[in-house]
Structure formats: C-alpha cells, structure tokens
Amino acid sequence: MVTEYLGNKLPGKTQFSGRRRTTTRTSGFKSHPDSTGGELKIEEVESILIPKGENVAITFQIPDHNSGDIVAFGGWYSCNNKIKIEVFKGGFGKELHTEPEDNNWSKFGSMATSNTYTNVLQTQVRFTALEDSYLALYEVGCGIVEHKHLEWAKSEKPILLRNMYQFAPESNFYSIEGDVSIELSFDSTQTCNVDIHLKSCNRCARFLPININNERHHLSFSNHCVADHRRPCSHSGFGKLKNIETDEIVQLEYGYQLECRFCKKFEVNAAHNPQRTAAQMKEDGARRRAFELLLTGIFGKSPQLMYREKSGGRELTDDIWLKFEKKCFNCLANLESSKEMHLDHTRPLALLWPLDETATCLCGSCNSQKRDRAPSEFYSEEKLIELSKITGLSLIELKNPSPNLNAVNYLINNLDWLFNSFCQKPELQKIRDGKLTSDLLLKALQKTLNKTDIGKKIDLLKLYRNRD
Numbered sequence: 161m162v163t164e165y166l167g168n169k170l171p172g173k174t175q176f177s178g179r180r181r182t183t184t185r186t187s188g189f190k191s192h193p194d195s196t197g198g199e200l201k202i203e204e205v206e207s208i209l210i211p212k213g214e215n216v217a218i219t220f221q222i223p224d225h226n227s228g229d230i231v232a233f234g235g236w237y238s239c240n241n242k243i244k245i246e247v248f249k250g251g252f253g254k255e256l257h258t259e260p261e262d263n264n265w266s267k268f269g270s271m272a273t274s275n276t277y278t279n280v281l282q283t284q285v286r287f288t289a290l291e292d293s294y295l296a297l298y299e300v301g302c303g304i305v306e307h308k309h310l311e312w313a314k315s316e317k318p319i320l321l322r323n324m325y326q327f328a329p330e331s332n333f334y335s336i337e338g339d340v341s342i343e344l345s346f347d348s349t350q351t352c353n354v355d356i357h358l359k360s361c362n363r364c365a366r367f368l369p370i371n372i373n374n375e376r377h378h379l380s381f382s383n384h385c386v387a388d389h390r391r392p393c394s395h396s397g398f399g400k401l402k403n404i405e406t407d408e409i410v411q412l413e414y415g416y417q418l419e420c421r422f423c424k425k426f427e428v429n430a431a432h433n434p435q436r437t438a439a440q441m442k443e444d445g446a447r448r449r450a451f452e453l454l455l456t457g458i459f460g461k462s463p464q465l466m467y468r469e470k471s472g473g474r475e476l477t478d479d480i481w482l483k484f485e486k487k488c489f490n491c492l493a494n495l496e497s498s499k500e501m502h503l504d505h506t507r508p509l510a511l512l513w514p515l516d517e518t519a520t521c522l523c524g525s526c527n528s529q530k531r532d533r534a535p536s537e538f539y540s541e542e543k544l545i546e547l548s549k550i551t552g553l554s555l556i557e558l559k560n561p562s563p564n565l566n567a568v569n570y571l572i573n574n575l576d577w578l579f580n581s582f583c584q585k586p587e588l589q590k591i592r593d594g595k596l597t598s599d600l601l602l603k604a605l606q607k608t609l610n611k612t613d614i615g616k617k618i619d620l621l622k623l624y625r626n627r628d
Contacts, residue, residue: 220233235268240262256491265356480521
C-alpha cells in the first residue's frame with residue numbers, strides 16, 4: 161500500500177500518516193507579556209566548605225494549617241558527589257531529591273495535601289561530607305502553598321495533585337512561610353562563590369534554575385531536543401538563550417521547554433488532555449502495545465511466558481516484587497502487594513528491551529517520572545550500582561543507552577516478515593484518528609534503529625513503500 165501525498169512537503173511526524181490533522185485543542189492560556197522563555201540570567205551564590213565528617217542540617221517547620229491545605233518544603237543545592245544527602249520526610253508521604261553531581265545544581269523538596277489540623281509539621285534535610293566539600297543553597301523554604309491552578313485541581317481534578325511532590329520546589333508558591341533553621345556541626349571559615357543559571361518561563365515569567373553543564377540533570381524545565389539527529393537544539397528560545405545583562409547568546413545542547421514544569425503541567429497538559437479525542441488518548445498506548453507485540457514476535461513467546469518456563473512456573477511480577485523487598489527502588493515507598501507495583505523494563509521498551517528478570521520494581525509515580533529514559537539518564541551513580549547488584553545487569557549495560565542489538569539485527573534480517581506479516585496483523589491495521597497503528601510502530605521503530613550504526617542505514621519508510 162502506497163499513500164498518495166498532495167500539496168506541500170509533509171513534516172516528519174506525518175510521513176506515515178498522511179496530512180497533519182487539524183488543530184483540535186487550545187489551552188485557554190497565553191504566554192506572559194513580559195517573557196519569551198528565552199531569557200537567561202546568572203547569579204552568584206555563596207558556598208561553604210564542609211570538612212570531612214561534618215554536616216549541615218536544615219530544619220523546616222510548616223506553620224499551623226487546616227486539613228486540606230497544601231503544604232511544602234524544598235530548595236536547590238550545589239555540591240559534588242562526596243556529600244551524602246538525607247531527607248527526613250516528617251509528615252510528608254513522599255519526597256523528591258536529585259542526587260548531587262559535580263558542577264551542576266540539584267534539588268530537594270515535597271508537596272502534599274495535609275490531613276492534620278493546626279499541627280506543626282517538621283522535616284529535615286541533612287548534608288554530610290564524606291570528603292572536604294563545598295555546599296551552596298538557593299531559595300530554601302517551606303510553608304503553606306496557594307496557587308490558582310492548585311486550587312482548581314483540588315476542586316475539579318484532584319488526580320493532578322497525586323504526584324505534586326515531583327514538582328517541588330518550583331511549584332512551592334508559599335502564601336504563608338514557615339521557619340527554616342540551618343545548623344552547622346562545625347565553625348564556618350572557608351567560602352567561595354558559584355554560579356547558578358536561571359531561565360525564564362514564558363507562562364509565569366519566573367526565572368528558575370537550569371543546568372548548563374549537564375542539561376539532562378533536570379531541575380525546573382524539561383528538555384526540548386533529545387533525539388540524536390536534533391541536537392544541538394537550534395530553536396531560538398529553546399536552545400539559544402539570551403543573557404539579559406550581557407546580551408550574550410548561550411547555545412545549549414538539548415535545550416529546554418519554554419514553560420517551566422509547573423506551567424507545562426497545568427497550562428498545557430492539563431488544559432489540552434481533556435480535549436484530546438479517544439483516538440489521540442490511545443495513540444501512545446497503541447504504540448507501546450505494538451512494541452510489546454513486536455518483541456513477542458521476535459522471541460517467539462511473551463516475556464512472562466518465557467520467564468515462567470525458565471523459572472519452573474514462577475510469576476515474573478511476584479519475583480520482582482520480592483527481589484526488591486516489596487519497595488519502590490527509586491523512592492523506597494512500601495508496596496503492599498505486587499499489584500501495587502509498576503513493573504519497569506529497566507532498559508526501555510522503546511529500545512527493544514523485553515520485560516524479563518532484569519525488571520525493576522517501581523511505584524506508579526516513579527515509573528511515570530522515569531518514562532522511557534535509560535537507567536543512566538534517571539538514576540544516580542550510587543543508585544546504578546545498587547540496581548546492578550539487584551538486577552544482575554552490569555554497570556556497563558546500565559550505562560549504555562543503546563538499543564537491543566539482537567532485536568535490531570533480527571529486524572534488519574527479516575524485513576519481509578516485518579512488513580508483510582507482522583505489520584499486517586489485524587491489531588496493527590486499526591486506524592485511529594487517521595493513523596494506522598502499524599505506521600505508528602514503524603515511525604517509532606525508525607527512531608530506535610537510528611541509534612545504531614547498522615540501523616541508521618535502513619530507511620523503513622522507503623523500503624515499506626517500495627516493497628513488492
């Protein structure tokens with residue numbers, strides 16, 4: 161089957177699906193008149209030398225509040241990986257902190273809807289030096305949070321608040337601030353200054369921290385151009401930021417979205433998603449199921465069935481849950497049963513890795529946060545070492561973001577099967593919103609092949625159109 165194309169050249173996203181569909185959604189929100197999202201400014205922050213074995217403890221006291229109030233704490237910090245970070249959650253169910261990384265900023269914090277009455281919640285973050293190390297802190301705070309989007313979510317769509325801890329501290333809009341005390345176990349003597357880079361949000365116009373040295377070490381904005389063939393990001397505002405003080409243009413590798421993660425969640429995603437058609441809502445799920453079906457076709461059996469046969473009848477889900485001691489590997493939340501666990505591929509399904517005994521036990525929030533990222537793009541070095549011990553995958557394997565070459569080679573050597581047999585399956589011939597499921601699969605599959613030397617020489621679309 162060859163699709164006829166009329167008119168102007170189509171963008172890459174529609175190569176498999178005909179014309180781009182007409183616009184069906186508007187967010188109802190507009191960009192801020194004082195910000196394009198492409199502004200940058202640099203501030204100096206004082207850092208202090210923590211001697212080996214000493215620590216800095218930050219105690220947060222949430223002020224008196226009512227049940228149902230949103231409370232939060234958090235901040236940004238800069239140090240190397242010779243400092244151990246401990247977050248004592250207090251009354252918060254979950255917290256988020258990114259591990260320290262040399263020459264980059266990290267963050268910590270949480271947000272939750274309180275179920276207490278006028279009780280003062282207290283939590284603490286402690287930084288302990290394993291070697292002499294510098295530590296810098298930026299906008300550390302706590303308190304009761306109020307914002308029009310959060311108030312709307314509480315009354316209209318509470319599900320949006322379930323994972324709000326992941327958006328601290330950039331979502332911590334304090335209406336009443338709590339007390340923050342910083343205690344040093346040593347006498348402070350040696351300091352120096354470090355830079356923090358702040359990018360504007362084109363929705364709220366705030367300047368929020370980003371990392372320049374490692375843009376994949378996310379803070380307040382998500383990346384814009386991640387695929388190899390799109391880097392460095394050349395889009396103005398996304399990949400080219402203008403210093404508001406010097407007019408210097410800073411070129412980024414991956415670039416950042418124009419909206420901060422908070423505005424992206426509420427002014428873009430929350431506004432757009434309810435307007436999506438049923439077919440649009442199912443598109444990502446259809447693509448994922450097609451990949452799972454493809455791996456079953458390549459290996460002859462489903463991963464669960466292969467594991468059951470190899471293990472003498474045991475279930476993969478139960479074994480992974482027990483292997484990880486019934487806890488989310490990332491946030492250590494207790495999972496009461498294997499049904500509460502989200503079975504993560506560890507190495508992404510999008511890179512053609514099957515779900516097998518190397519899977520990871522995650523909670524729903526952490527699995528959603530990890531998405532289809534490779535382990536090295538989500539976990540710290542320390543967590544990768546721990547994950548290696550549990551899963552049996554070597555550090556080299558966990559740090560290698562490459563596709564499954566066995567699956568790639570099989571596909572390249574069996575293109576007739578892929579085009580004329582697999583893609584013709586009834587479930588892959590379903591059309592949703594003008595898009596053929598098999599076309600969605602081939603488009604995603606091409607991205608995976610492009611990550612390998614042998615695969616980038618293959619043009620699936622051209623071969624598919626020219627097949628007999």
